[in-house]
Amino acid sequence: xxxxxxxxxxxxxxxxxxxxxxxxxxxxxxxxxxxxxxxxxxxxxxxxxxxxxxxxxxxxxxxxxxxxxxxxxxxxxxxxxxxxxxxxxxxxxxxxxxxxxxxxxxxxxxxxxxxxxxxxxxxxxxxxxxxxxxxxxxxxxxxxxxxxxxxxxxxxxxxxxxxxxxxxxxxxxxxxxxxxxxxxxxxxxxxxxxxxxxxxxxxxxxxxxxxxxxxxxxxxxxxxxxxxxxxxxxxxxxxxxxxxxxxxxxxxxxxxxxxxxxxxxxxxxxxxxxxxxxxxxxxxxxxxxxxxxxxxxxxxxxxxxxxxxxxxxxxxxxxxxxxxxxxxxxxxxxxxxxxxxxxxxxxxxxxxxxxxxxxxxxxxxxxxxxxxxxxxxxxxxxxxxxxxxxxxxxxxxxxxxxxxxxxxxxxxxxxxxxxxxxxxxxxxxxxxxxxxxxxxxxxxxxxxxxxxxxxx
Amino acid sequence: xxxxxxxxxxxxxxxxxxxxxxxxxxxxxxxxxxxxxxxxxxxxxxxxxxxxxxxxxxxxxxxxxxxxxxxxxxxxxxxxxxxxxxxxxxxxxxxxxxxxxxxxxxxxxxxxxxxxxxxxxxxxxxxxxxxxxxxxxxxxxxxxxxxxxxxxxxxxxxxxxxxxxxxxxxxxxxxxxxxxxxxxxxxxxxxxxxxxxxxxxxxxxxxxxxxxxxxxxxxxxxxxxxxxxxxxxxxxxxxxxxxxxxxxxxxxxxxxxxxxxxxxxxxxxxxxxxxxxxxxxxxxxxxxxxxxxxxxxxxxxxxxxxxxxxxxxxxxxxxxxxxxxxxxxxxxxxxxxxxxxxxxxxxxxxxxxxxxxxxxxxxxxxxxxxxxxxxxxx
Numbered sequence: 007x008x009x010x011x012x013x014x015x016x017x018x019x020x021x022x023x024x025x026x027x028x029x030x031x032x033x034x035x036x037x038x039x040x041x042x043x044x045x046x047x048x049x050x051x052x053x054x055x056x057x058x059x060x061x062x063x064x065x066x067x068x069x070x071x072x073x074x075x076x077x078x079x080x081x082x083x084x085x086x087x088x089x090x091x092x093x094x095x096x097x098x099x100x101x102x103x104x105x106x107x108x109x110x111x112x113x114x115x116x117x118x119x120x121x122x123x124x125x126x127x128x129x130x131x132x133x134x135x136x137x138x139x140x141x142x143x144x145x146x147x148x149x150x151x152x153x154x155x156x157x158x159x160x161x162x163x164x165x166x167x168x169x170x171x172x173x174x175x176x177x178x179x180x181x182x183x184x185x186x187x188x189x190x191x192x193x194x195x196x197x198x199x200x201x202x203x204x205x206x207x208x209x210x211x212x213x214x215x216x217x218x219x220x221x222x223x224x225x226x227x228x229x230x231x232x233x234x235x236x237x238x239x240x241x242x243x244x245x246x247x248x249x250x251x252x253x254x255x256x257x258x259x260x261x262x263x264x265x266x267x268x269x270x271x272x273x274x275x276x277x278x279x280x281x282x283x284x285x286x287x288x289x290x291x292x293x294x295x296x297x298x299x300x301x302x303x304x305x306x307x308x309x310x311x312x313x314x315x316x317x318x319x320x321x322x323x324x325x326x327x328x329x330x331x332x333x334x335x336x337x338x339x340x341x342x343x344x345x346x347x348x349x350x351x352x353x354x355x356x357x358x359x360x361x362x363x364x365x366x367x368x369x370x371x372x373x374x375x376x377x378x379x380x381x382x383x384x385x386x387x388x389x390x391x392x393x394x395x396x397x398x399x400x401x402x403x404x405x406x407x408x409x410x411x412x413x414x415x416x417x418x419x420x421x422x423x424x425x426x427x428x429x430x431x432x433x434x435x436x437x438x439x440x441x442x443x444x445x446x447x448x449x450x451x452x453x454x455x456x457x458x459x460x461x462x
Numbered sequence: 463x464x465x466x467x468x469x470x471x472x473x474x475x476x477x478x479x480x481x482x483x484x485x486x487x488x489x490x491x492x493x494x495x496x497x498x499x500x501x502x503x504x505x506x507x508x509x510x511x512x513x514x515x516x517x518x519x520x521x522x523x524x525x526x527x528x529x530x531x532x533x534x535x536x537x538x539x540x541x542x543x544x545x546x547x548x549x550x551x552x553x554x555x556x557x558x559x560x561x562x563x564x565x566x567x568x569x570x571x572x573x574x575x576x577x578x579x580x581x582x583x584x585x586x587x588x589x590x591x592x593x594x595x596x597x598x599x600x601x602x603x604x605x606x607x608x609x610x611x612x613x614x615x616x617x618x619x620x621x622x623x624x625x626x627x628x629x630x631x632x633x634x635x636x637x638x639x640x641x642x643x644x645x646x647x648x649x650x651x652x653x654x655x656x657x658x659x660x661x662x663x664x665x666x667x668x669x670x671x672x673x674x675x676x677x678x679x680x681x682x683x684x685x686x687x688x689x690x691x692x693x694x695x696x697x698x699x700x701x702x703x704x705x706x707x708x709x710x711x712x713x714x715x716x717x718x719x720x721x722x723x724x725x726x727x728x729x730x731x732x733x734x735x736x737x738x739x740x741x742x743x744x745x746x747x748x749x750x751x752x753x754x755x756x757x758x759x760x761x762x763x764x765x766x767x768x769x770x771x772x773x774x775x776x777x778x779x780x781x782x783x784x785x786x787x788x789x790x791x792x793x794x795x796x797x798x799x800x801x802x803x804x805x806x807x808x809x810x811x812x813x814x815x816x817x818x819x820x821x822x823x824x825x826x827x828x829x830x831x832x833x834x835x836x837x838x839x840x
Contacts, residue, residue, distance in 0.1 A: 186767070190767050192767060195762075195763065196762070196764075196826070196827060196829055197829050199498055199761075199762045199829075200674045200828070200829040202498055202499075202500075203500060203501075203672040203673060212498045212761070212762070214763065260675075260831070355826055355829065356826075357822055357825060357826035358822055359818060359821055359822050361708075363708055371708065371711050372708065372709060372711075373707065373708035373709045421818045421822055422822070423822050423823050423826045425767065426764065426765070426766060426767055426773075426826070426827060427766050427767060427768050428766045428768075428769070428771075428773075428776065428819075428823060429818055429819075429822045429823050456768065457767075457768045
């Protein structure tokens with residue numbers, strides 16, 4: 007009985023439809039924001055700085071083959087911009103969305119030291135977009151092929167985007183439920199005074215109660231905002247909060263386009279009629295042929311099954327992945343085993359220094375000057391993250407092997423401070439990292455941390 | 463419905479206010495807002511440390527210039543002694559300002575032309591025979607500045623007679639004296655350039671860049687200060703000569719000691735540098751105690767959340783520990799290395815702890831940014 011009920015309600019849900027306008031507006035907005043983001047990245051010279059200048063790159067486990075390829079790296083960015091433009095215009099949408107997902111994700115995977123949660127978010131959204139009928143209206147595709155034009159689409163094709171946004175916020179909020187964040191206002195009380203030269207609010211940022219306020223509001227905001235946006239009654243005020251919150255973070259922290267992307271993405275929660283009004287204004291441009299607003303989008307049977315299967319697996323993974331850290335012993339913030347891809351954003355002030363020793367059996371010995379191998383950003387990121395320390399040790403091992411050293415051994419003398427606690431060694435300085443392998447297994451050579459941060 | 467949601471949201475908001483009010487540190491320090499005013503801090507650095515420091519050094523240096531001139535005119539034993547004393551005074555005073563490699567000094571890379579050692583003896587000999595030696599290339603760094611003067615004043619002969627003989631030489635004496643004067647003249651030129659830039663506008667620029675990002679005065683000073691202490695105090699003065707750094711492979715390099723040809727002042731130079739660094743950290747100048755790294759760290763409440771100790775007191779006690787260990791060394795570090803090098807290595811170990819406190823704990827507590835790129839806090 008229960009089972010049939012559940013099945014029934016799932017079927018009922020899947021058969022519900024919404025105005026196609028929401029998805030269509032989202033498509034245009036997303037494509038446009040992506041074009042702007044990547045153009046900004048390019049204009050700031052970051053392609054050169056982050057992907058061309060460095061001699062070495064930190065790769066992701068299993069994606070070691072994803073690397074920049076010299077000046078041709080510009081082509082990937084150009085490709086992503088082109089695909090973004092095509093998404094906006096709705097031209098060859100399927101190709102464009104697959105192309106965007108691949109190029110953007112490739113960029114994201116080229117160097118771990120540039121990892122940002124919001125890049126990951128964009129990869130995920132663009133992956134979902136591949137399967138959505140976002141070109142069904144007001145697109146060059148639909149203009150060229152009126153058969154594509156529909157008035158309504160399955161409701162779940164919009165809800166899946168909302169769900170992704172909800173997951174991002176909610177998990178970001180969960181991650182803030184920890185003793186440092188809530189009970190010590192860390193790292194807020196370290197970060198806020200750095201902005202005390204700002205007019206008006208500057209002097210407030212020095213006060214410890216303000217740091218607590220930011221921490222608590224930040225946590226409650228993240229936990230609740232997804233739900234408040236979803237509920238019709240609270241949507242208006244919730245969206246206002248989204249705008250205020252993200253504009254404030256844009257002023258205080260160097261987080262680039264992320265605030266604007268979230269402000270744009272938040273619009274997806276608004277009703278179909280809201281989006282139809284927006285669409286009316288753009289309509290004339292595409293020569294609004296779509297008068298017969300009666301058709302409902304239908305996935306072909308195979309595509310339907312495939313999409314639902316992929317999405318089910320996708321969201322199951324999204325819900326569980328952030329908890330994978332529980333499979334590892336030790337303090338997550340310290341070991342960072344299972345830290346990425348979990349919506350842990352602006353969560354800690356971690357900083358460190360790592361000095362490497364290379365020696366071989368013939369008695370050769372030297373202390374590595376990290377600047378000979380890494381950029382300042384890479385060095386900073388590497389110094390606090392064990393998997394990057396290991397990868398760098400392997401870079402050094404291979405480098406000195408090529409120079410004729412006999413089985414070079416690599417040792418790391420590290421010192422890391424987390425949320426203001428006095429620094430200590432992050433990895434065991436006695437362990438020859440040249441012999442350790444990267445894997446999902448626990449890295450036993452990470453030193454224990456003396457303290458504990460309770461919570462998620 | 464709408465009201466309910468709004469109400470519960472406002473309730474949560476109010477609750478969080480309440481919570482944060484309760485959380486408000488009962489242990490809140492006596493810090494005032496002015497501790498956190500970076501403009502006050504920068505002004506104190508410029509007006510109580512950097513500019514007066516350069517002026518004090520300039521005074522000593524002008525004396526050195528006069529003595530060099532006298533010696534050039536008349537290379538007698540008395541003039542040699544006067545020159546040596548002036549060199550000692552000047553070299554010691556330099557230790558108090560070498561750390562300020564920001565702004566004008568950074569632009570001309572003052573340190574490169576003042577204190578890169580060991581001196582390149584062959585290069586110096588080669589330069590002496592040149593009509594107009596090239597002194598602005600990296601390869602020429604160790605052919606000039608204090609290390610070259612140290613060699614020329616103290617190292618060209620075993621006894622003073624030999625040294626005087628070096629300059630009284632019929633064939634090359636004059637060239638050698640000229641080179642001494644060339645070096646002092648060049649140092650003077652660079653120094654006066656740095657001082658006049660500070661006084662003609664850079665001071666105002668310095669105190670106006672109050673952010674903490676790249677290009678800010680505070681960020682620049684933190685970097686200059688920690689880099690100085692790491693490379694030029696820890697590694698240069700102690701690490702390399704004693705063989706404590708890994709790069710030396712454990713071999714002692716006494717010939718790479720600062721003031722190698724007049725080693726009886728070598729400990730004094732190290733002590734002065736450490737004291738100057740500590741005073742700068744604490745804000746202690748000739749005019750009293752003012753805004754400093756310490757007051758800023760205390761102002762932002764930088765303390766270990768586990769143990770509750772103030773970061774500034776940890777740093778201060780480490781400075782003091784280093785100072786007391788330095789004072790227990792032989793005034794002549796060359797003798798110290800040859801008799802009991804382990805004490806040198808011990809000093810290096812303590813300096814290394816201090817380097818990390820400054821470089822990691824202090825920078826982190828101040829949230830100094832090192833790159834322009836976006837980040838979401840790891």
